[in-house]
Amino acid sequence: MAQRSASKPKRQASTTRRPHTHGKSRCLRILRQLSAYIDDELSTNICQEIRQHLGACPNCETFVMSLRQTVSLCRHSPAPTLSTADRALMREKILKTASSR
Amino acid sequence: MDPQSVKNFDTLYKDHADLIYRFAYRLCGEPEAAKDLVQETFLNAYRGFDKFRGDAQISTWLYTIASRACLRMRRKRKGAPERELSLEEFIPTSDGEFRLQIPIDGLSPEAALHNKQLRAALDAAINQLPKKYKTVLVLRDMEGVSAREVGSIMGLNERAVKSRLHRARLFVRRHLSARSLGEPLIDHNHDSRG
Numbered sequence: 172m173a174q175r176s177a178s179k180p181k182r183q184a185s186t187t188r189r190p191h192t193h194g195k196s197r198c199l200r201i202l203r204q205l206s207a208y209i210d211d212e213l214s215t216n217i218c219q220e221i222r223q224h225l226g227a228c229p230n231c232e233t234f235v236m237s238l239r240q241t242v243s244l245c246r247h248s249p250a251p252t253l254s255t256a257d258r259a260l261m262r263e264k265i266l267k268t269a270s271s272r
Numbered sequence: 273m274d275p276q277s278v279k280n281f282d283t284l285y286k287d288h289a290d291l292i293y294r295f296a297y298r299l300c301g302e303p304e305a306a307k308d309l310v311q312e313t314f315l316n317a318y319r320g321f322d323k324f325r326g327d328a329q330i331s332t333w334l335y336t337i338a339s340r341a342c343l344r345m346r347r348k349r350k351g352a353p354e355r356e357l358s359l360e361e362f363i364p365t366s367d368g369e370f371r372l373q374i375p376i377d378g379l380s381p382e383a384a385l386h387n388k389q390l391r392a393a394l395d396a397a398i399n400q401l402p403k404k405y406k407t408v409l410v411l412r413d414m415e416g417v418s419a420r421e422v423g424s425i426m427g428l429n430e431r432a433v434k435s436r437l438h439r440a441r442l443f444v445r446r447h448l449s450a451r452s453l454g455e456p457l458i459d460h461n462h463d464s465r466g
Contacts, residue, residue, distance in 0.1 A: 198370070199363055206438035230370035240374040240381070241445040244394055245413040247381035251297040251306070258289050261307060265314050266281070270273050 198231050281318050298410045301399040312341040336425045354402040362442035372449035397447035409440035
């Protein structure tokens with residue numbers, strides 16, 4: 172599996188509130204591509220365009236950080252485990268059902 | 273039963289039971305339904321093993337069987353029809369919505385997930401996803417399956433997989449955000465000096 176960018180060091184959202192001076196349509200265009208951006212699936216040019224936008228737009232910078240965190244939490248969510256007893260019991264049930272039909 | 277078939281089954285089961293249980297648990301959200309799904313999956317795999325052509329990984333084949341079995345089990349329960357997630361519903365309409373943050377206070381994801389409230393919120397958000405979005409998110413972001421394999425498992429092209437994944441992530445993000453959770457999640461020890 173390819174190493175994904177969500178595990179890379181993340182940009183911290185700016186704590187200072189920069190004004191949002193550009194139109195929302197630019198932000199919306201960026202937001203549509205954010206999963207592809209954090210998965211490193213976009214071309215260099217588009218990535219650069221997005222990075223420039225994020226540098227100038229505190230709203231989108233915060234948005235992308237929270238999306239990265241969401242993906243990262245999903246990836247690190249604890250895996251449920253099957254007990255040895257349950258594994259053995261299920262094996263018996265499967266083989267019993269398979270032989271009875 | 274043919275002893276060789278049982279032997280083959282045992283190898284398959286030994287190597288993949290944990291994988292499929294993990295997947296099933298994440299899809300079903302609770303252990304008993306997950307066990308039913310594992311049994312259904314391996315029963316179908318046992319019966320169809322001679323049809324497995326080996327042109328996909330065994331794990332991909334088992335994920336495919338499990339996904340289909342899950343769909344059948346859901347149809348039997350006759351739940352509410354699945355809703356579509358439109359991208360528009362996740363587009364922020366205010367600066368506040370743009371700035372929704374996940375309350376993890378700079379912790380690593382592993383450390384943040386020690387917080388039971390956050391973990392419960394994550395599980396709840398994933399469980400509220402319509403199944404077709406949930407399956408993509410679980411396979412891609414939790415099981416680490418490639419977009420191409422997810423497409424093969426679900427009978428979708430990669431573009432559709434990525435579209436569903438993006439919507440699923442936006443859904444979970446919104447549910448996990450500080451606003452959705454209410455109070456900040458701070459039950460861990462950390463330096464709170466500003």
